Amino acid sequence: MSSTTSITIVPPGGVVGILGGGQLGRMLALSAARLGLDVHVFAPEADCPASRVSAKCWTAPYDDEVALLEFANSCDVITFEFENIPAKSLEAIADAGKQVFPRPSALAVSQDRLIEKQFLQSINVPPVSFEAIDDASQIAKALDRLGGKGILKLRREGYDGKGQARIETGCDADAVFAQLGGRECLLEAFIAFDKEISVLVARGQDGATAIYEPPCNDHGGGILRQSTVPSGMSSAILAKAEQLGLKLAQALDYVGILALELFVMPDGTLYANEFAPRVHNSGHWTDDACYVSQFEQHIRAVCGWPLGPTMRHSDVVMDNLLGDRDIASWNQRAAAGEAVRIYAKRGGGEGRKLGHANRMSPKG
Numbered sequence: 001m002s003s004t005t006s007i008t009i010v011p012p013g014g015v016v017g018i019l020g021g022g023q024l025g026r027m028l029a030l031s032a033a034r035l036g037l038d039v040h041v042f043a044p045e046a047d048c049p050a051s052r053v054s055a056k057c058w059t060a061p062y063d064d065e066v067a068l069l070e071f072a073n074s075c076d077v078i079t080f081e082f083e084n085i086p087a088k089s090l091e092a093i094a095d096a097g098k099q100v101f102p103r104p105s106a107l108a109v110s111q112d113r114l115i116e117k118q119f120l121q122s123i124n125v126p127p128v129s130f131e132a133i134d135d136a137s138q139i140a141k142a143l144d145r146l147g148g149k150g151i152l153k154l155r156r157e158g159y160d161g162k163g164q165a166r167i168e169t170g171c172d173a174d175a176v177f178a179q180l181g182g183r184e185c186l187l188e189a190f191i192a193f194d195k196e197i198s199v200l201v202a203r204g205q206d207g208a209t210a211i212y213e214p215p216c217n218d219h220g221g222g223i224l225r226q227s228t229v230p231s232g233m234s235s236a237i238l239a240k241a242e243q244l245g246l247k248l249a250q251a252l253d254y255v256g257i258l259a260l261e262l263f264v265m266p267d268g269t270l271y272a273n274e275f276a277p278r279v280h281n282s283g284h285w286t287d288d289a290c291y292v293s294q295f296e297q298h299i300r301a302v303c304g305w306p307l308g309p310t311m312r313h314s315d316v317v318m319d320n321l322l323g324d325r326d327i328a329s330w331n332q333r334a335a336a337g338e339a340v341r342i343y344a345k346r347g348g349g350e351g352r353k354l355g356h357a358n359r360m361s362p363k364g
């Protein structure tokens, strides 16, 4: 991908535009405020978590170009916190002469699992073996080639384990394909990984990079439950993971925080699962355990500021607070000295990400 050399510096007093109004936008806005920057939010939902900590909010669909451009013209730089924003909307803003970071091209790669895996393969950041599936009749042969067990994933718009199904040789391919909406999919080999880790890389407009120590991530039902740092991985595995993250950031000519999710096999081999062109749930611990959090780092990068130190001053376990039952523990957690972060979403809901808590201890 091509590189742009000119740097757009947004000094204190400037305005950062964020597309998307969820918890990531909220935490980005809070960090921006500490740097003396205002945030304008654009989101389809009124009264979203980010809107309540931002100077201004536009409520309109992502494809409302008139509203988008009005929003963009009120900002000095635009970023996003949600990867299903149509890449076209970002391109329209960029075409109108506004800087958008991360670049729309990086978002476009991440929005289609097939393009994403092909890109990862092309830069030697190896993904799990995969095959494109355009209709149910291709599933049986692809499953054979991938070892008989796989995960069928929608190419577009799946997240947190949604839009995917585990399948095996002999399954009812027509039924599984129909259950995923009969849309284009990717079949991935099912792998018996040992652990899941993620690498968070910050890259500035000038190409400078900074990297956070990779956490170990535990999932349940496809949703992140807990991130732990230190991860317990060997220094060789961590170094290899960091190298893969840096390679990806470089190849995308990336600006901002980039998260690369990796599977660690029992023999230490790493496979890329997917990347997110935004701040990431597995980086929420950085808010309380690092000198500069992923949120501030992202704002610094997109605003052309120098990146900050990524060092960790504490060991930390981050628990996601999912649904009404988890969030009800805020009081006990706060009493136990945890850093409780609540997203102030209107309404609860089973499994919904409503907050997280960071449990720190002295660095071991």
Ligand code: AMP
Pocket (backbone or CB within 6 Å): 128, 151, 153, 158, 159, 160, 161, 162, 188, 189, 190, 191, 192, 193, 196, 219, 222, 223, 273, 274
């Ligand atoms: P994803 O939405 O692709 O990140 O998948 C959600 C979760 O499903 C991952 O964090 C893993 O725990 C699991 N998973 C995804 N792909 C695979 C795979 N190819 N083999 C085994 N487990 C997987």
